[in-house]
Amino acid sequence: MTTPTPLIAGNWKMNGLASSLAEAKAVAEGVGTTSVRVGICPPSLLIHRMTEALAGTKVLVGGQDAHTDDTGAFTGDISAEMLADAGAKLVILGHSERRDAYRESDALVAKKVLAALRHGLEPIICVGESLEQRKAGQALEVVTAQVRGSLPAELKGKAFAVAYEPIWAIGTGLTPNNPQIEEIHGAIRETLTAMFGEDADKAPILYGGSVKPSNAAEILHAREVGGALVGGASLKAEDFLAIIRAV
Numbered sequence: 001m002t003t004p005t006p007l008i009a010g011n012w013k014m015n016g017l018a019s020s021l022a023e024a025k026a027v028a029e030g031v032g033t034t035s036v037r038v039g040i041c042p043p044s045l046l047i048h049r050m051t052e053a054l055a056g057t058k059v060l061v062g063g064q065d066a067h068t069d070d071t072g073a074f075t076g077d078i079s080a081e082m083l084a085d086a087g088a089k090l091v092i093l094g095h096s097e098r099r100d101a102y103r104e105s106d107a108l109v110a111k112k113v114l115a116a117l118r119h120g121l122e123p124i125i126c127v128g129e130s131l132e133q134r135k136a137g138q139a140l141e142v143v144t145a146q147v148r149g150s151l152p153a154e155l156k157g158k159a160f161a162v163a164y165e166p167i168w169a170i171g172t173g174l175t176p177n178n179p180q181i182e183e184i185h186g187a188i189r190e191t192l193t194a195m196f197g198e199d200a201d202k203a204p205i206l207y208g209g210s211v212k213p214s215n216a217a218e219i220l221h222a223r224e225v226g227g228a229l230v231g232g233a234s235l236k237a238e239d240f241l242a243i244i245r246a247v
């Protein structure tokens with residue numbers, strides 16, 4: 001079994017202006033030559049400038065979403081081709097905020113993954129249950145169904161990551177305990193193996209939801225946790241670096 005290289009990715013969401021590039025540069029300086037893979041997904045308007053600011057460093061730049069199509073009459077949308085053209089290497093797809101606010105289904109996310117693959121982007125595909133689903137004992141079932149529905153067969157042999165982000169843990173300060181994380185990550189790993197065989201062993205399964213410097217080491221050392229997708233704590237270089245160093 002191949003152990004995936006850990007990936008710590010920051011999701012800046014709708015935060016960040018040109019002045020925030022200094023924070024990204026501080027991250028790049030702080031990580032130096034770490035063996036951990038590091039990514040920052042800023043708002044799309046900053047992608048090009050960030051790739052230029054971080055050229056020659058270890059930090060990869062990513063988008064937070066991409067359309068299913070490459071071009072067309074889709075006012076306000078951004079395609080995977082445009083992200084790649086701007087220098088992005090990663091793209092977050094199926095984030096729960098988009099699944100909720102824009103009614104993104106598993107089938108739509110799977111099409112977005114195909115768009116990412118067409119343009120050489122490494123997708124970080126998000127899955128996760130709501131609090132109601134967890135309370136009803138449906139977390140495993142919901143998450144594994146999202147993995148099966150959101151990851152197309154074309155991912156076989158390609159670089160990708162899955163991010164387990166319980167919706168109730170995002171931005172709330174709440175986190176599942178390690179046995180709860182390990183149960184879901186183990187089930188995601190089994191599902192990936194059933195879908196893609198040993199090829200999927202290289203794909204890290206990230207945990208996301210209120211990761212911060214104070215809880216990062218504990219979460220990142222749970223079984224099958226291959227890194228983190230970090231929201232709020234990725235906005236400050238000092239906090240993000242502390243999380244990267246906790247791997």
Ligand code: PEP
Pocket residue numbers: 011165169170171172208209210211229230231232233
């Ligand atoms: C996220 O939105 O992907 C996330 C993990 O947010 P936070 O770390 O702020 O909970």
